Amino acid sequence: MASIDTGAEQGGKKGPGVKKAKKLSTRVDMTPMVDLGFLLITFFVFTATMSSPTTLDLNMPKDIKKQEEQTEVKESSVLTIMLGKGDQVYYYEGKLVVDATGNNFKQTTFKGIRDIIVNKKKEVMDRYYQRPDPACEAKAKAEGKPISNCADKDFVVIIKPSDDATYRNTVDILDEMTINQVRTYAMVKIADVEFELIKKTEESNGIK
């Protein structure tokens, strides 16, 4: 590009006594400016944080001491999920049974837990469709909500992170609730029996 005309060169014909006005070029060298411009672009591209953090809402229940005020749930539609060490997930359906009659304490991973939630939800909903509740459906219709809200109203997931679970595990499982649209879930402190079971399973599986 052209540089600023300094007028140093004494070109042109000059008649005696004739002073000709110097013709200055209006062109300015833009190269340094463009260089700087690109430098700034690179800087801003690198520093720009496009992904702003998002939030996950968490509502915790009030601690209820009185037995009669506590919410009762149907045993057959409860899924209890426990989080252990090393991203392991443990679960059981209904009441925990670990004795001679059987053992429903099972182990899975975060990949496997989704299917278990989906299947359990389906099972609860199927049971509902065999014996529908017209009162609930009428209410849902009046409020403009889908009837499926009635079908899964009994389905409850109880989340019990153990002391070894990480915060990421906790968020992941809460996220899983959103992904599978589980509407009723609760985060509860783990019982000693369950923690012992997790410890035992971890030992036998060699998870540290």
Place this chain on the structure above:
Amino acid sequence: MTPFVDIAFLILSFFIMATKFKPPEPVEITTPGSVLSQKLPENNAVMISIDSANRVYFTVLSDRDPSKYDAIIQGINTSQNLGLSNEEMANFRKTFLVGVPFGNLKQLLATDFKDQANLSQPGIPVTDTLNNQLVWWIQESKKAFAGEKLNYLIKGDGLSKYPTFFAVVQALKKNEEFKYNLVTSLDDVPPGTELYKAEQSKN
């Protein structure tokens, strides 16, 4: 070349406008991902951070009304008998986060805010149920923000352990607060799931 330069400067101005500088974060926290795309409230909020070593930090986010900072630190000063000087309390406005027990608060606030990053902060004691100092911080914030909506942000590192998070929740519960926002980064919704189907049908 002129159109090319024009475009370049257009992009430049875009990036200048779009860039928002993050405040310097003295502790590095990698948040876990979640599928929810809700935006984070940036005002009228207290942020409780948990780093990967289970240390708990407390931050007040109130750019709009800096007097809240003064109200909180004054409340803490009187309730805990810390004997902070006025300069130290004024420094709380600039303090990005507090991660010390009450006993060390004077030392932290006596340090210039630029040098606070070099100070190693042991974290606010929370796991001891009898000495959960976060309860006090939340209580004073509640007082300072009385009559306004106050959001509780919990920003935990993915590797921090559950008991610390639970202790933070307990501290909030003691103050009769049951609704929190967990800070996460955005993940994609896994295809084939119910949420995915619900979002597809919405669009």
